[in-house]
Amino acid sequence: MPGDGDRLERVERLLAEVLRRLERLESILSGVDAEEARIATRIAVEFSLPAYAAVKAAARIASALHRLSAEPGGYDDLDTAIIEVLAVEGPQTLRSLERRVRTVRGRASRRIIRERVARLEQLGLVRVERDGRGLRISLAL
Numbered sequence: 001m002p003g004d005g006d007r008l009e010r011v012e013r014l015l016a017e018v019l020r021r022l023e024r025l026e027s028i029l030s031g032v033d034a035e036e037a038r039i040a041t042r043i044a045v046e047f048s049l050p051a052y053a054a055v056k057a058a059a060r061i062a063s064a065l066h067r068l069s070a071e072p073g074g075y076d077d078l079d080t081a082i083i084e085v086l087a088v089e090g091p092q093t094l095r096s097l098e099r100r101v102r103t104v105r106g107r108a109s110r111r112i113i114r115e116r117v118a119r120l121e122q123l124g125l126v127r128v129e130r131d132g133r134g135l136r137i138s139l140a141l
Contacts, residue, residue: 025051036062046104047088057087060141064125071123078116081105083139086126091138093131 032040032055040058043049049057064083068075078101085100086092092100094114101108117137120126129136 029055032058033062043084043088046084049088053088057084060087060139063141064139067123067125077105078108078112079120081108082113082116082120083125086137086139091136093134093136095134097137 029037036055036058039061040051040054043057043061044051044054047054061080061083064087065075065080068079068083081101081104082097085097085104089100094110094117097117098108098110098113101113117126117128121128125140127138127140129138
């Protein structure tokens with residue numbers, strides 16, 4: 001049949017692409033520890049992320065949480081939510097960070113988030129920059 005050769009060639013190209021992606025995922029996952037895998041799984045679902053993006057973000061989140069665990073008082077679900085939002089979604093204004101943390105965590109006060117961001121900034125985990133009248137908050141890792 002005319003066109004069968006073209007179809008077969010297209011299928012072969014698609015399969016080759018799938019194999020390349022699988023190999024890339026395998027190489028990425030070979031360096032992932034159990035904690036990062038747990039975080040990646042959770043944020044992939046919570047933020048609707050592709051596996052590759054979730055693994056990359058999970059490494060940054062795990063690093064930040066590891067540093068926080070060494071601090072007096074450790075960390076709680078609010079610290080985790082702030083770090084996750086910044087790692088997954090990138091820099092945020094205080095208002096957008098509050099909205100996203102509220103979505104992820106269920107509740108959040110702008111005042112409390114501002115206090116936590118100041119603490120995370122002192123520890124070197126987040127960067128806070130003036131952006132006009134507001135603040136631009138990003139993960140420093």
